[in-house]
Amino acid sequence: MDILIIAEVKDGALSPVSTELFTAARTISADSRVSVVAIGNGVKSAVLSLANLGASVVFLAEPRDLTPQLAVSFIGKAAAESRAAVILMAESDLGADIAPQLASKLGTAAVTGVVALRNDNGQLIITRPVYGGNAMADFTIDTEPQIISIRPKVFAPAASGGNQTAETIELAAESPANIRVIEHVAVQQQGPRIEEAKVVVGGGRGLGGPEGFTQLKQLADLLGGVVGASRPPCDQGWWPETGQIGITGKIISPDLYIAVGISGSSQHVSGVTGSKTIVAINKDAEANIFKAATYGVTGDWKKVVPALTVKIKELTGG
Amino acid sequence: MDIIVLVKQIPDPEIPPASFKIDAATNKVVPPAGVAPVIDPYSEHALEAALRLKDANPGSVIKVLSLGANLNKELLKKALALGADELILIDDPAYADLDAPATAGVMASAVKKIVKFDIILTGRAAADWDAGQTGLLLAGSLNAPAVSHARKVEFSGGKLRVERVVSDGYDVIESAIPAVITVSSEIGKLRLPNIKGVLAAKKKEPVYWKAADLGAAPGRKVKLVRLYQPQREASCELIPGATPEEQGINLALKLRELKLI
Ligand SMILES: Cc1cc2nc3c(=O)[nH]c(=O)nc-3n(C[C@H](O)[C@H](O)[C@H](O)COP(=O)(O)OP(=O)(O)OC[C@H]3O[C@@H](n4cnc5c(N)ncnc54)[C@H](O)[C@@H]3O)c2cc1C
Numbered sequence: 001m002d003i004l005i006i007a008e009v010k011d012g013a014l015s016p017v018s019t020e021l022f023t024a025a026r027t028i029s030a031d032s033r034v035s036v037v038a039i040g041n042g043v044k045s046a047v048l049s050l051a052n053l054g055a056s057v058v059f060l061a062e063p064r065d066l067t068p069q070l071a072v073s074f075i076g077k078a079a080a081e082s083r084a085a086v087i088l089m090a091e092s093d094l095g096a097d098i099a100p101q102l103a104s105k106l107g108t109a110a111v112t113g114v115v116a117l118r119n120d121n122g123q124l125i126i127t128r129p130v131y132g133g134n135a136m137a138d139f140t141i142d143t144e145p146q147i148i149s150i151r152p153k154v155f156a157p158a159a160s161g162g163n164q165t166a167e168t169i170e171l172a173a174e175s176p177a178n179i180r181v182i183e184h185v186a187v188q189q190q191g192p193r194i195e196e197a198k199v200v201v202g203g204g205r206g207l208g209g210p211e212g213f214t215q216l217k218q219l220a221d222l223l224g225g226v227v228g229a230s231r232p233p234c235d236q237g238w239w240p241e242t243g244q245i246g247i248t249g250k251i252i253s254p255d256l257y258i259a260v261g262i263s264g265s266s267q268h269v270s271g272v273t274g275s276k277t278i279v280a281i282n283k284d285a286e287a288n289i290f291k292a293a294t295y296g297v298t299g300d301w302k303k304v305v306p307a308l309t310v311k312i313k314e315l316t317g318g
Numbered sequence: 319m320d321i322i323v324l325v326k327q328i329p330d331p332e333i334p335p336a337s338f339k340i341d342a343a344t345n346k347v348v349p350p351a352g353v354a355p356v357i358d359p360y361s362e363h364a365l366e367a368a369l370r371l372k373d374a375n376p377g378s379v380i381k382v383l384s385l386g387a388n389l390n391k392e393l394l395k396k397a398l399a400l401g402a403d404e405l406i407l408i409d410d411p412a413y414a415d416l417d418a419p420a421t422a423g424v425m426a427s428a429v430k431k432i433v434k435f436d437i438i439l440t441g442r443a444a445a446d447w448d449a450g451q452t453g454l455l456l457a458g459s460l461n462a463p464a465v466s467h468a469r470k471v472e473f474s475g476g477k478l479r480v481e482r483v484v485s486d487g488y489d490v491i492e493s494a495i496p497a498v499i500t501v502s503s504e505i506g507k508l509r510l511p512n513i514k515g516v517l518a519a520k521k522k523e524p525v526y527w528k529a530a531d532l533g534a535a536p537g538r539k540v541k542l543v544r545l546y547q548p549q550r551e552a553s554c555e556l557i558p559g560a561t562p563e564e565q566g567i568n569l570a571l572k573l574r575e576l577k578l579i
Contacts, residue, residue: 100451104458109539134338178494179463187487299562307566
């Protein structure tokens with residue numbers, strides 16, 4: 001099964017999730033021929049690392065303004081040349097957008113947001129959460145190429161094989177005239193990105209208002225972590241939407257996640273199951289979050305969190 | 319403007335996780351007794367985006383399309399109560415179990431039957447299968463530009479200006495019409511209907527289309543092999559303490575013991 005990987009490159013550097021796609025490719029088959037489309041700016045600088053990860057052919061796509069439509073056009077060409085049976089991409093801003101559009105262009109189908117892959121005697125079993133995380137579904141795709149977008153952090157980054165070479169092919173595509181990106185507006189964030197943070201403190205509707213988040217921020221700062229939220233605080237404007245955790249927000253996988261005043265809906269929990277340790281603070285002993293948590297405190301956060309914060313300060317000398 | 323909105327009827331996604339059951343033999347969700355289906359929340363956001371476009375561009379016409387088997391007319395008439403001009407229910411047993419490419423294929427035939435459109439709005443995903451594909455596949459079938467995850471959609475000078483949610487903020491995208499836009503929750507909640515709207519909707523009937531009106535039901539490209547509930551270890555260790563303050567202190571000690579602080 002030949003595989004085509006879509007690797008996103010920014011300023012010459014490979015996005016971390018792109019290296020995870022090579023591990024996914026090896027899960028599908030240890031001896032597949034792997035081609036890569038390196039897409040972004042500074043793609044040439046990424047060729048060596050892509051070759052070392054196992055790419056035998058690297059298609060270079062360096063558009064001036066990257067729209068998903070343009071990405072689909074580039075990848076369509078690489079797909080035709082590589083004749084890959086499987087196309088792997090990350091479920092990133094770009095990947096989520098192009099997987100279906102590419103499927104439509106190539107007359108095939110995609111499965112998005114994938115969390116597991118299994119090769120069952122040549123048949124790929126593709127797993128993803130559905131129904132807001134209440135259920136898991138195993139799918140197969142009957143047409144080729146099978147297009148699969150994979151959630152970040154599902155697979156470990158692939159180790160470099162060292163000093164390999166790859167054939168490079170430059171791709172050209174025409175910018176679609178009917179759509180363009182005029183501006184990118186980045187929302188200022190403090191500290192590490194929530195997706196990459198080692199410690200995340202999440203606040204829910206149980207905080208009762210924006211003030212509670214000031215206390216969570218103190219706690220997170222002490223732990224060298226960041227604050228996130230369930231959906232209601234984001235809807236209410238208590239916390240920025242870029243910090244929403246869950247299927248519509250960010251998927252997180254910190255070493256420690258502390259959920260404060262969060263009931264643990266499946267839509268929230270499916271965004272935090274990659275956390276190594278989950279601590280839940282909730283006054284309702286029956287709350288669903290305790291099913292996902294490793295440690296739990298049943299009590300009023302207004303009393304638990306200040307005591308916790310003071311004690312951590314004392315223990316860490318912070 | 320001629321606006322088309324895709325609105326999906328789904329099982330209520332906000333039921334407590336404990337009431338969620340699957341029939342392993344049929345690979346289907348067992349609807350909990352007494353819980354009625356709802357309009358998919360993302361479809362509601364798409365409808366709100368359409369209503370805002372109509373507010374800003376008087377004279378616009380909104381046509382709402384819903385696809386499925388045994389659709390609940392009274393539920394979906396909410397769109398009419400809010401100001402949609404036409405409700406088209408594509409309701410046929412042949413459409414009970416479509417995958418995303420097939421859904422988009424049927425929707426493309428329906429859009430071609432409507433003939434004229436400037437913008438199609440859909441949810442960024444539907445809260446049952448959560449795949450986020452239908453709108454984007456439809457754009458592909460219609461050969462129209464697509465913008466996903468919109469948090470704002472405006473029309474001026476013959477062009478669409480869309481803010482697309484990305485992980486660290488948003489992109490501003492300009493698109494020609496006709497275009498397909500998938501809408502995210504950040505756009506804001508669907509407005510509530512007023513009495514006048516509800517009364518007007520009472521008198522209006524949806525238009526029904528069958529598979530025969532749109533061509534045969536397309537086959538599946540994506541097969542569902544197994545649907546099951548994720549196994550989570552329920553082994554939560556409760557932190558002891560006579561008072562919440564003491565629990566807080568004990569939690570800190572536990573985190574230290576685990577070398578997490
Ligand atoms: C399509 C769809 C997508 C969604 N996407 C997401 C998503 O990405 N992320 C997300 O989070 N949600 C999402 N949701 C919403 C989700 O279904 C829940 O509604 C939401 O997660 C509930 O948030 P919560 O736990 O903060 O609030 P609630 O469910 O209201 O829970 C509040 C909790 O706080 C506790 N509490 C109250 N006061 C105190 C106190 N003083 N001390 C301690 N505990 C207290 C209560 O016991 C309760 O358990 C989505 C829903 C849908 C339909």
